[in-house]
Amino acid sequence: LLLVEVALVVVFDIAAVTDPGAQGLSLHAFNPDTLTGAGVGTALCFCIAAFLGFEQAPVYAEETSRPHVLVPRVMFLAVAGVAVFFALSSWALTVATGPDKIVGTAQEQSAGLLFFLTESRLGDTFTDVLHVLFVTGMFAALLSFHNVVARYAFAMGREGLLPAAFGRTSGTSGAPGTGSLLQTAVSAVVVIGFAIADDKPNGDPTQPVLHLFTWGGNIGALGVIVLMAAASFSVVAFFVRRGAAAAQGVRLVTSTVAGLALLVIAGYTVKDFDVLVGAGPDSALSWVLPGIIGLAAVAGVVQGLILRSRAPERHARIGQGNEAFQLDKAASS
Template structure:
């Protein structure tokens, strides 16, 4: 029998928990709007020109629909595992385990790309402020070691720090937008990007890799369920509001950047280093002092993203090891309670990939970022499709006081729309990656191999153990944490966390 929906007021801590504004804040902070607009919009312009503007609108609308079923199942299925928990509830633990393997490889790609991006922008910032130009790879090594150290010590970016950075990001973007609007852009304010023919432009699918990626993280509202005040009301409100704010903010921000660049010269501006586009425009419309602040904020924002991906990926490795899909040694934890072996493995894989990319001369911005973020968003879209199907499956078996719109129609429609987006993305991904069919197949291959491995391995694992792999990236069993001062240590305790499935 499936668990019933949690009650709204279960404890004093929940009554004093996070409200709607706080939950929206967490999502927006994770989204890092300055990073998306400064880092992704220039790449989107390279791939699809002014299609990048409406490119943000479509995923926002799709995700508003997806959120209907997603927040509904969150009211009835306990746990903070987000996608994996709900996939397991609707389609079974083994399917959830396979999804976990795909998710891990996707997030690994995301961390590789974010580290490359952070290194590029850090190199440019150092050169701009000091005149010293450093190669991106040594910077990537330093960032990876820093992130590994923080991960092992269970040191994250504090809420107060994130709050200050988010406010600063929004402020610097607002100053830029106001300056562009007051000055009328480069050649007047033009709404050509919203013309009727642009809504069905063939260039749109080419930017979906970037624009769908920009919304990744909104689903994390459910992770905070146990810390949220009146979660059955707060989580849906926060999810819808966060997606709506991102939709409007990204669309407006991309349009402002296009106005500053000017339709007539945007191609010429992108022929240089596209990663410098937004900073060049900010220099022109606001001034170099504001640009220096913007540069620093972009770097710190990217590094915060790398930290989040490192923490998430390491916890996926722990859960997949506990579920028997990966070697049991990966579940070993440090005395701080943070993943030990998994953190080292994750950092090692990131460094190996970046060294290989550097050795073959891949451009860290126009190539590494697109080649690694493509499997990331494909993985996320696959998880969203499976989640939507799981919602329908779960409520078909478990009758609840919910409407057909929230349990069947909306999730079915979102599954169809996300599938269409996925097909279009794969069909047009060459416009962004710059690769042919064979090269694009290589980009997607890690996901296919991960899914195949997960399927084969899950068949050999008992369903009850496979459930451990679906508890979510933030879930680590307290029993797996070694006691730094054990009163009666037993050899069986450590063997239990290292046993291979």
């Protein structure tokens, strides 16, 4: 279903290019000047959010036959494929409306921009099918995130960061069932909380959904930005501590540049967070929501320090994954 959805978007891209707006085939969308000015932080955070998921490949490393070959291959293919697809499709949107009208049309149509443009070029039936596939695509994305979170819970249970029950698989399937149930419970609590807290100012039933999507989505994007920055700097620390800085010079330079760039994006994201969540500049949401990431980071550091002082052996196993698990299993047997 997801592949069919992508194929239909490509059909729209072709239709937009063959039937452009009043300004014709303009390449204005690729002008670097569009990356300056107000709102750049919002755009960068949205781009990171659009790419969320490409970093999930290592989560499945233990379930592949050649993880050192397949995981990097999948990640590079995912980044390249999604980048090309998003870039061309976004450009097609500007071609369909014209570069001078894309902002106004997007503000007017909001999330329905693509459907608005397909209806005029490809008809009602095509647009109806695209609506259905949009829903199935969202389900596929949610299922993917659910699986990854369940595996994170499994890894944390196995390494002593969560109760040991989360570090065991279910039955003969080998699936992290306890982690899956935890993810389901957390999701249910959050969704029900947003539904109950809705004050229905205009009787609009979509408001809690929009709040949950914008608040949760942007908090998640900011969290992933911070995590990727930390991972970039950890690459530098890993090789420097092992005396391999000279041999891994290229990796250290690229990781440092990536980490610094991600920190800049994180700074812009926090600065423009009121825009991202649709709140006013004086709204408490502009600092309360990003503060959740800060609190999580502090809590993680504190937990790590406590674990290192009280259970150094367990602390040393963090991040070792299946290798440490298999060594412990062999030692006990």
